[in-house]
Amino acid sequence: MEVKKYTSMVITENYYTVEYDDKFFIIDPGYGSYSNLYKKIHDKTISIILTHGHADHIFDLLNFDFENVYLDDDARKTLVNPELNLGNYFKLGKIKIGEEKLKNNEVLDENWKIIKTPGHTEGSCCYLFADKYLFTGDTLFFNSIGRTDLPGGNEKQMKESLDKLRTILQQNSELIVHPGHDRSGSAEEVLMSNPFL
Numbered sequence: 001m002e003v004k005k006y007t008s009m010v011i012t013e014n015y016y017t018v019e020y021d022d023k024f025f026i027i028d029p030g031y032g033s034y035s036n037l038y039k040k041i042h043d044k045t046i047s048i049i050l051t052h053g054h055a056d057h058i059f060d061l062l063n064f065d066f067e068n069v070y071l072d073d074d075a076r077k078t079l080v081n082p083e084l085n086l087g088n089y090f091k092l093g094k095i096k097i098g099e100e101k102l103k104n105n106e107v108l109d110e111n112w113k114i115i116k117t118p119g120h121t122e123g124s125c126c127y128l129f130a131d132k133y134l135f136t137g138d139t140l141f142f143n144s145i146g147r148t149d150l151p152g153g154n155e156k157q158m159k160e161s162l163d164k165l166r167t168i169l170q171q172n173s174e175l176i177v178h179p180g181h182d183r184s185g186s187a188e189e190v191l192m193s194n195p196f197l
């Protein structure tokens with residue numbers, strides 16, 4: 001199993017690849033991820049996992065020849081609406097994906113645990129991979145959290161989501177937290193550095 005982190009140059013969004021068996025996942029394919037990854041993909045079958053539908057996390061999505069896109073059902077609305085996903089702001093065209101390729105993330109295999117964490121957007125999710133890597137998108141950063149004042153944001157839900165994450169981090173100090181922006185760190189480090197937890 002291999003987990004790699006990359007950072008998009010322009011909008012400094014983190015995207016990740018996760019590889020095991022014959023599977024190749026890309027989490028939140030931001031700006032520049034396609035030109036960076038396409039040589040590594042060769043003829044592998046890839047799938048995309050989204051923590052949420054914001055433009056900076058999906059900028060290169062349609063460049064990839066993916067089998068499926070996994071996300072929370074509540075995140076679909078944001079993904080396809082340029083008003084909600086801030087695509088207008090980023091000059092990103094409308095996202096159109098065939099219904100047959102959009103999958104509820106609950107159908108991912110047993111290596112993935114889905115933690116529903118609305119608050120930054122409707123349908124924001126965190127993904128715990130192999131009981132070790134926690135991909136938190138824009139819900140939780142190393143020493144901060146995502147905004148709740150954008151469309152679909154909800155401060156009360158964010159508080160509940162952070163409560164959920166705090167418990168998970170406290171119970172698993174060895175976890176590696178991989179956020180959608182900024183640096184990664186162990187659960188222990190994040191608990192110490194993040195005033196929102």
Ligand SMILES: [Zn+2]
Pocket residue numbers: 052054120138146
């Ligand atoms: Zn976001």
